Amino acid sequence: MTEKETSLSRRNFFKNAGIAAGTLVVASTLPSFNAVLFAAVKRNTKGPWYGIAIDIEKCIGCGTCAKSCKIENNVPQEPFFFRNWVEQYTIRKDGSLKVESPNGGIDGFTQSVPAEEIEKTFFVPKMCNHCAKSPCVQVCPVGATYETEEGIVLVDEKYCIGCKYCIQACPYGCRYFHPEKRVVDKCTLCFHRIKKGLNPACMDNCPTKARISGDLNDPESDISKFVRTKNVYVLKPHLNTGSKLYYNALNQEVR
Amino acid sequence: MPLHLKRLLMTGVVIVSLFLLLKHALTPESFGQYGHYRGNSMAEIAALPAHFTGNQSCVSCHDTIVTMKSESYHSELTCEGCHGAAYKHIESPKTEKLIKPDTNEFCAKCHSINLARPEKAIVQVNIKEHHPEKNCIKCHNPHQP
Incomplete structure (x- = not known):
């Protein structure tokens, strides 16, 4: 019997199948990620621990957030480069789903599906979730992207080699390759504004105050009250990313 | 010790010390200060200028309009949300006009x-x-x- 035949033997097949099944059983007993339980624990003993909240019931889809972000952070104005954007979800009466985001919502939305066909429709603003267990940070081969002690995920543009692995790793699609700097760029939660005592540009300029950010450690902060009083949900909790972007009134159809 | 082992040892020492020297030279100053990243990059990002200056910077010249707006349905809106970032306009209001x-x-x-x-x-x-x-x-x- 040659070596190759041995590796494909029945014995080996059952052995490998047993290992795979055992791993699945053990993995299934692990607790799944629960965003509110996660927020309840003080994660930074030295200072603030930033989180974000978006109230879908207040969003009117004007796109001011996306526009403000591009101005504040010198994001290229041409389409498809966004640090944050707005999507319109439309569930039709025939059970199909349409998701659209023309120019990230910057030019506003025109209802593209006739009213009589619509079962339900709503806006979903999206941005970096500033995850506490960020997949993007874990895959960076050079340590150019990192989570600060305050829970903000940043990119060191002098150190980034532009391999784009983090763009692939982000399950929320929140990173893009900057065409001029030739490095990866993403939302910094307006780190430069926070450090000056200002709010992020998208949150300051939101006309309905649908988005807020703040210190999850401080029980009196707006964000802590939001998490306590609303029915909050994070995107893709099964991926265990430690997302800190809490949505109020988020439908399960949102991916 | 036989000569060939000595040579091997010497080559090993040279390679390891070259690696350590290169690592020392190529690692940025603040790398590892807080974690596996360059600590100074945080200060560099924090030093970027803010473009949106807030309503309070508009009041000093446009007080009547700001007061009018603050009593209207549009009271929650920021001036710059519609008119664009004012950081240049504040420095040279004659030449740098905002959008209407x-x-x-x-x-x-x-x-x-x-x-x-x-x-x-x-x-x-x-x-x-x-x-x-x-x-x-x-x-x-x-x-x-």
Whole structure:
């Protein structure tokens, strides 16, 4: 019997199948990620621990957030480069789903599906979730992207080699390759504004105050009250990313 | 020790010390200060200038308009949300002018009918039927709508 035949033997097949099944059983007993339980624990003993909240019931889809972000952070104005954007979800009466985001919502939305066909429709603003267990940070081969002690995920543009692995790793699609700097760029939660005592540009300029950010450690902060009083949900909790972007009134159809 | 082992050892020592020297030379100053990243990059990002300056910077010159707006339905809106970032305008107000959005499409970004907009959150009009030939701001003052 040659070596190759041995590796494909029945014995080996059952052995490998047993290992795979055992791993699945053990993995299934692990607790799944629960965003509110996660927020309840003080994660930074030295200072603030930033989180974000978006109230879908207040969003009117004007796109001011996306526009403000591009101005504040010198994001290229041409389409498809966004640090944050707005999507319109439309569930039709025939059970199909349409998701659209023309120019990230910057030019506003025109209802593209006739009213009589619509079962339900709503806006979903999206941005970096500033995850506490960020997949993007874990895959960076050079340590150019990192989570600060305050829970903000940043990119060191002098150190980034532009391999784009983090763009692939982000399950929320929140990173893009900057065409001029030739490095990866993403939302910094307006780190430069926070450090000056200002709010992020998208949150300051939101006309309905649908988005807020703040210190999850401080029980009196707006964000802590939001998490306590609303029915909050994070995107893709099964991926265990430690997302800190809490949505109020988020439908399960949102991916 | 046989000669060939000595040579091997010497080569090993040279390679390891070269690696250590290179690592020392190539690692940035603040790398590892807080974690597996360059600590100084945080300060570099924090030092970037803020473009949006906030309503309080508008009051000193445009106080009547800011007061008018603060008592209107648009009280929650920031000036720069419609007019754009004011950081250049504040430094040279004569030359760096802000935008005055006056098209019906601009108003429609918030006020056109869309079933996704929460009804209670905002007044919505059918812009194709509600005086489409007129400019919105001819009748509605955006600072006192």
